[in-house]
Amino acid sequence: MIVGAGVFVTIPYMLRELPGPYALLGWLAAGGLMLVDGLIWSELGATMPGSGGSYLYLLECYGRDRWGRLLAFLFIWQFLISGPLEIASGIIALEQFSTSLHPSLKDLNEKRTITAKLGKWHDGTKEKTLTVSFGPTRVLGILVLAGLLALLYRRISTLGRWTMTFWLGVLGAIAWILLEGAGHYQPAVAFDFSGDAASWPDDFWIKLGKVMILAMYSYLGYYNICYIGDEVHNPGRTIPRSILLSALLVCLMFVGLHLAMLGVVSWTEVIESDPDDYSLAAVFMEKLHGQWGATLMSVLLVWSCLGSAFAGLLGYSRIPYGAARQGHFFSVVGKVHPTLRIPHVSLLLVGGMTLFWSFFDLANVINALLTTRILEQFIGQIVGVMLLRRRQPNRPRPYKIWLYPLPCGLALVGWLYMYACAGWPFILLGLVTLGLGGVVFLVWSLRAKSWPFYPQESSPV
16 A cells, blocks of 8 residues: 555656755655654554554543544545545546556557646635546546455455455566666766755745655555554554554655656656656666566556555455444445455445546645545644543553654644645635535534433434
């Protein structure tokens, strides 16, 4: 889930915000935020090693029968937006990479794609546009999504082989780029401070926040072990190690991939291209090996996108299902297929939402998915871990946050900074959906005869 297509697709967007070597600061700043946030995940995961991750932590930190019930519901509610957005980003990336399989495919897609502009706004540095499009690559994305749902519509015991097969494709693409980059690396190309990079970028702090959003999107997944905490051996030690080692290694890996590709392909060449129809990794291989290199790399990238979407659909469909089974979300989402024994309603719901978002442009999808998670999930957990320490000081904590509460403060500042830089349409989307979720929760609670209308829980609706 961490090492999918994100690192390969985000770099051109990052360079359009911060030119040249300055874009590296986004990887490093987001990496620092990932590490301090990982400390918070580590304490929560080691203290409450159950399945569900944020859903479980919010429920426990804020009180299972009161505010925790609301926060857990809102997390699932928002997750049904942000989760499909994340999976859709992999489908969109797959569509973009597919145009590099052969020059004729790119020409066909450009000629046959219809794009509609839904609105414009100014984000503090430049004018942005929200677009939806439909064309040959969108048809490919629909077919891929339908195929993945068909593949997942079977017993989970048969899916392990597919997960490993997808993962080998991802490793192949990364290893090839790192080895080729090391052999052909040109420092003067990677650290070219000419052109727009000759002087300190205007509106640097706003642009840095936008680049951090793109980098953090690529880093997402460093905490995924928390979703299966009850299946982890020695969770008090294993969960913190998994999170912190994953965060450190993935930061180093992505910085390495950035330097490897931009040590061969000039960043000035990248920003002259349309990031919605550009594959940096394919261009990188084309410069070194010609068209066959670009085609093979595109095949590997498409395969890695398949793996990312496959893992996302498999894992994310289980989160609302688990909450519904515990009585903290609509019971219909917790239904199980009578013969296959899979959460088919939740799977089809997540798949349908993914299909909807896959028609939008990638940059806006990334902004939307990060912004809708920040308040409810990441900031909610920062406040939650502090509340839990105050209310249950004697609770066994196999792992405690280093230098507490400093990492909590740094993580809070970092997430709020990114939130403010995301742009008002995405902030508005998050707030409106959050408010709507609160209204739905009240209606649901009234029907279920539970808090805040009744002092005790009853059976879920």
